Amino acid sequence: MASFAETGPRTPVTEGIRVDKVHPRARLLRNIRAILVVVVALIGLVPVFAMGLTAFKSRADVVSVPPQLIFEPTLEGFVFLLTERSQMSASALATAQANEEELSLFERIALENGQRINGPSDFVTRLRNSLIIAGGSTILSVVLGVFAAYAFSRFDIPGKDDLMFFILSTRMLPAVVVAVPLFLMFRQIGLHDTHLGMIILYTVFNLSLTVWLLKGFIDEIPREYEEAALVDGYTRMQAFFKIVLPQAATGIAATTVFSLIFAWNEYAFALMMTSNNARTAPPAIATMLGRGGIEWSAIAAGTLAFLIPVVIVIFALRQHLLRGVTFGAIRK
């Protein structure tokens, strides 16, 4: 330390930094920290990475001991996941092999296992259901949410705090408490295992998120804009549509995406309130395990297909991430 105090650092300092932090020991610590963080980040990603790898493994590679990091990639898993197949008879097999060039990629892969493709698998339907239900409920919950959020933000509603608490608390409920009576109710009305029923259900549960998030976003828009508009002769409705909504656009976009993610990922209600018709992907992936023979590559492919959209979207939304998960309490 003595020599540093006399001579200073070896190269001139051209950043904003305290004198005691320029000291070589402080610099070393900082580098160690950086390395540690990178290591931890990588550790965190290894499972995701491993899953990604498995999706492209062949059946044999999946169960190899010890697990391989380097292997020959194949789309076999995806074929298992997305198609219904059946074994071909020996003669059909021969014919197919002779005409291999005419087959599509998937058909060729199926051929390697001596199978013919009959059509898309259940999983494709489930994915489609997921899209419909998540999409529909998101639109509804955001639309209703933005109206309610505006009212809560701008007006002095009696019992506002209690109402907001009530809305938030719906999120905190264990799914099962509500699922049982809802199951009975829906069964009564005929909404059980229907797309409409699920959309309504998801809308309601996403409302707590959307209302809280959107209220936070709208709170940030200064009231002066609307007040100026009102003085100019606009009605409140017009002020809402022409002035508040455009300014809340980013917030609305972020909220929409969060709702989509939560609806897309939802498992408990999907499991309890659907069976064959409206079942979404998450319960389907889980039950794939049960069906004759565990095709891990198919499951890996399924999880990958399920996760990729979410990951893409996280990158797009990273600014608002913290806000979304804590219901708007924390701004990053």
Place this chain on the structure above:
Amino acid sequence: MATIELRQVEKLFGDFQAVKPVDLTIKDGEFVVLLGPSGCGKTTTLRMISGLEAVTRGEILLDGRNVTWRHPSDRDIAFVFQFFALYPHMTVRENIAFPLQAEGQSKELIAGRLNEVVDLLQIRRLLNARPSSLSGGDQQRVALARALVRRPAAFLMDEPLGALDAEFRETMRAEIKRLHIAQNATTVYVTHDQIEAMAMGDRIIVMSNAEVQQVGTPAEVYYEPANLFVARFIGSPGMNLVPGKYQEGVVHLAGGNEYPVPERWRRSLTADLSGEDVIVGFRPEAAVADSEAGLTAELYADELHGAHTILHLSLNGRASESIIHIRAGRGARHPIGETVRFDLKPEMVRFFDPHTELALQLEGNNG
């Protein structure tokens, strides 16, 4: 003894030069103000003296000791922050005692100093409070107490009054000056408020764009600004700066005005001007309104200031270079639009070269 010396101290942030190489000597017991607009480098310079900012090049000496690379706590200085920087979860008493505790001083010494400092700043009643419950002015008093308690060789203050309400600022200004006189400690004070600087400083260091523009006493920077920047920045309103052309003893100004320069300036004007262009500078109080001879201008607005009136005149249209402000007596009546005749006191006039922006010096002056 607590002299502060800066030798060729420079600060770079990447490629950006925040403080150009500067040499400065601050004498023991002096109250020096670093004055300038935002971003001029004054705060960076202060922080370099304290060690909160590492220098890119140069040396900082405190009492002859090279402290350039010493820990901030190892320089025998105290720092007063604009936002007080009081430890939020300690009481006022604990805040003030803390620096001495960190040094390992005895309980008696700490108690003694605490008493001293608390009476000096009249904050005894606040001893058990938490900073968050105090007003801005009180918080700053506590911060001052914390700084004083160590009896450092020098005090460094970074816009300490910036976060206070206007009414507090004047009181605190006087208090800080009072403390300085009582302690007789070297103080370096940063501010962008030139009124504050003029009121408090023994010497003022005017900075702009990472460079020192002038170092001088308040009188010097006020009456003898070294360049156009200082002339504009000091005083409110700033010095009138009127462009014109100099020829043989006469400056031709806008509005057909011809100003015969005072005799003693002729030599410098002829010798030191790079061309014909010149800027005539004079403060509002340097003008004598309603004189018999002199310059004329049209009145477009006036401001009543209690004891005097400020007349806003335009020499020629509303172009900004031709607008000037002069001081007139309270009783004077001037209807808007009327032509006003005024003269300039010869000892208060200054001249500037518009190309170098420097002030012209009278022969024989060391400037």
Place this chain on the structure above:
Amino acid sequence: MTSATVSRSVSGGKRPRRRHLSDRAIQNLFIWPTLILLIAINLFPLFYSLYLSFTDYSAIANQQPVWIAFENFSRVFNDEGMWEIFSITGRYVLFSVLLQLVLGFTLAMLVREKFLGSGVITTLILVPMMLSPVVVGLFWKLMYNPTFGYFNYLIGFDNPSTAPDWLASRFAGQPVPGLALWAVIIVDVWMWTPFVMLLILSGLKAIPEYLYEAAAIDRASSWFQFWRITLPQVAPLVMIAVLFRTIEAMNKSFDLVMGMTGGGPGAQTEVVAVNLYRQAFQGQWRTGRASALAYIVLIIIIAVSNLYIRNLNKARKEG
């Protein structure tokens, strides 16, 4: 803003006169649809559930519910198996949250000073928590596989016969009760530590630098700086993290456990949420009893939520 209608005379008649809604009408129009939906799908079932908890109803039996008062509740408290389940849930929540807190806090302290690429790294760290828990559970099931899973391999167990079989609670052939629960806890920590880290990081970043500068000038020790400056400022956020994770661990653990173990081996990872599901939707569909248990869980969660929301509001005000 009162509910008075705004006259348009100020603008000089630019817009055509039309009937417009008063503020009060707008309030109602904007809020009631949401409220009605919430009441129908949330509140009403809550009450219905309460009613059911006092009956012996079973959703698959074709009989009307019969009132049995508190019998369901007493059965819950008297059932040994039930206490075991509470214990499992309690351990799960406790260790999960504790580990997340310690790791998250440490990570936040490490990340807070900028370094190259810290933005990207931070974003990457967030990926685990945005994934569907059941899907996460599934792929960790593969990871944990004793023969060909990556997990054992990566932590050094090359030979499957001497490696732990996490999800079967065995180690080298010997039963190790509770191992499976730890496997689940590890995954939960993996998923949510980044969240805790982010939360605390945002608090750390909000601490003004000048406090640390004053401490440097006063030569305060690192310990002092942590204890007196850092910790008090992030305390509310730590509370939020702990409470939020506690609530979610009691609820969302359902997804994760179902994906990974389904409650097994045996009942070693059967947390309350899973048990509730079993009782209500499997076996004999004891709807009434499940509702009673659900209500008990609900009350616990409400208590915790209350604390959570209070801290949330505190953080919002200071934020």
